[in-house]
Amino acid sequence: MITIEAFKGNSVQEQQVEIVERKGKGHPDFICDAAMDAVSVALSQEYIRQFGRILHHNIDKSLLAAGSVEKRFGGGRVIRPMxxxxxxxxxxxxxDRQIPVTEIALGAAREWFRKNLRFVDPELHVNFRVVLAPGSEELTDIFARPGEVMAANDTSAAVGYWPLSPTELAVLALEQHLNSREFKEHFPETGEDIKVMGxxxxxxxxxxxxxxxLARFIESEGEYFARKGVVEREIGEFLTGLPGFGRKGVRLNALDEPGRGLGGVYLSLLGTSAEDADSGQVGRGNRVNGIIALGRPLGTEAAAGKNPVSHVGKIYNILAHRLAQEICEELEGVREAHVLLLSRIGTPIDRPRMAAAQLLLEKGIRLGNVSAKAEEIIGQRLAGINGFCMELAAGRYPVC
Known part of the structure; x- marks a missing residue:
C-alpha cells in the first residue's frame, strides 16, 4: 500500500529552536556502528563469492569497552587496551562447507581501525572478542524460501526526510571538515573523536x-591553550562560509579550565575517548543520514551491521531517506518530504505493509499535482529493491 498525503505541520526550519548533533568517526558509538557494518559488508561479499548469494547474518550487537591509559604532556602509554x-x-x-566467520570479522574490524584512526594500532590497542553464533531455524529459513525477493525478517518501521536544514548541514559539514585529511595535515595534534552539537x-x-x-604533540598547558586558540579561530573562519544564519558562534572543549594542568585540558593519547573515558554501543550514534536531529522524526532501529537483503531495519531506514530526497529533487513544488515504511515479517521486502509520503508543498501547489508522480517514484524504487540491497551489501551507503 502506498499513500501520499500533505504534511500539515511546519518545516523544522520554521521552528524557533533546532538542535542537531553529529558524532565523528573517533567517537566510541560511531566506531561500533562503522566497524560492525564493515564486518557485515565483508561477510556479505564472502557469502556471495562462495555461494552466489548473501546468507543469514546480523552483526548489529556490539560494545566497545573503554581501556585505560596514562597521559602526560608530550606523550603517555596504554595501560589496558580497549x-x-x-x-x-x-x-x-x-x-560441509565452512565459512571462516571469526577471521573475516576480525579482519574487517581491524582494517576499519587502520583506515580511520591514525594513532590506534588494532594489534596493540584493541582487544577483540567475537561472540557470533548461528541464527534461529525460523529466521535462517527465510534465506532458503523460494522467491526472487527476500522476505522481511522483522516487523519494523522506518522514516526518512529531505532536505536537510541549514543547521543540519552546518553540523554535518563542520565535523567532516575537522576530520578531513586536509584538516589533519594542518592540525595533526587534533584527534578524531569529535562531537558537534548545534x-x-x-x-x-x-x-x-x-x-x-593529542598528548604527543602538546608539551605544556600553555601550548595546549595556544593551539586550541588557533583551531578555534579556524573553526570560526569555516563558519563564516555557511549561509542562512545571523550570528554564529563556536565553543571548543568547553570543560577546559586554565591552571588545572591535565585536569583542565582535553588531551588524548590515541585520538578517541574509548582509550580510557567512554564506551560505545551500536545504535547510539548518528542516524543513517549522519546526524541526530531532535526536531525530526527518528526511527528506533540501529541500521549498522544488519543484513542488507532481509533486515528492513537497515534497508528501509536508508531507502526512506533516499526516497524523500528523490521526491523533493524530481517534483517541483515539494518543499520537504517525509517517507515512512513499515514491514511485516515474512512478507517480501518489495511489498511493505505501508509506504507513506508526507509532502510539504509550496504555496499554490495542490497535492493532486504531485501525488501520482510521488507514488510512481516509490513504486519504482520498491520494484528495484534487489539492486538497492546489493549496493548496501557492497557498503555503498554509509550508515552513520
Missing part, C-alpha cells in the same frame, strides 16, 4: 565542539 565485542548472528556453514535559536547558530588534542 575491547570491542562483535556480536549477534552469522552463518558458519552450508552443508543549537539554532531564531537565525542565530551556536556550536559546541568537543575534540581532543
Amino acid at each position: 575491547e570491542l565485542i562483535i556480536g549477534d548472528r552469522a552463518t558458519f556453514s552450508v552443508g 543549537l539554532r535559536s531564531g537565525k542565530d547558530l551556536e556550536l559546541t565542539v568537543a575534540m581532543p588534542f
